[in-house]
Amino acid sequence: DFGLLSGRVSYMGSTHLFLYLASTSKTLRDWLNMLPSVTSLVGDVGSVQVSRHREGFALEWHPVRPPGPGRCMITDNILATTVLQMDSYCMLPVRPRRVDLSYAQPGDISGLRERLGGPLHFDQPVSAIHYDWDVLDYPQVHVVTRAYDAVVEEFSAFFSANASAADPLSLELHAAIRRQLPVGKCSIDSVAADMGVSRRTLQRRLKERDTNFQQLLQGVKSNLARRYLEDKSLSIIEIAFLLGYGDPSSFSAAFKAWGGLTPTEFRRQ
Structure with a gap:
């Protein structure tokens, strides 16, 4: 579960940046509109893309290199980080309704269930976190920082x-x-x-x-x-x-x- 644990570290390292972004956004929808720019900070390993579905929307992880059949530490890291970020900057809880993983189901999935939540689906075409449409209108957390106190x-x-x-x-x-x-x-x-x-x-x-x-x-x-x-x-x-x-x-x-x-x-x- 190292990828999941490192995802928490990545999340904590970017907390200040995303708090600033939340403070400039009215809703989660505004925040998500910044994702194409945010993912440029991830480097050249891949990108997070938003896709629309009938039941809701999904945040898909598209690595530069095609993923193999085995469990991928980078995929776990990105998904764990994204789940934490989605749930941390809204006034209301934001929980996945489904999590897709591109690799086969490992023997122990307790860590995945704990960190990612939602029903887990393995051997999927793309790793993704699915959410209901209504979370897009959730208000963002606005913090008072030195950047805004004057x-x-x-x-x-x-x-x-x-x-x-x-x-x-x-x-x-x-x-x-x-x-x-x-x-x-x-x-x-x-x-x-x-x-x-x-x-x-x-x-x-x-x-x-x-x-x-x-x-x-x-x-x-x-x-x-x-x-x-x-x-x-x-x-x-x-x-x-x-x-x-x-x-x-x-x-x-x-x-x-x-x-x-x-x-x-x-x-x-």
């Missing part, structure tokens, strides 16, 4: 003196940008869609507050970058991901352009 101060810096930090648009816009950044496609169109308004409406409202989208976006990213870097539990690559950069070097270049220091130099201060 949000009012940030709002005051982003908008003119005439704009209130308690302005509903300011609050909603900042939250929408934080949700869109980890997906890697944060644009005025995606943020407007997230907020349920048209691009033109959002542009007009920003103009009324003496700012524009690009100016606001860079301000949010710059401030969040500094706050993330103050949290030593987050690695540089995790921070780059949270801010929507494809790799640490792109983030480092942007951060140096903002303040003249690289992320590493900023942390050494």
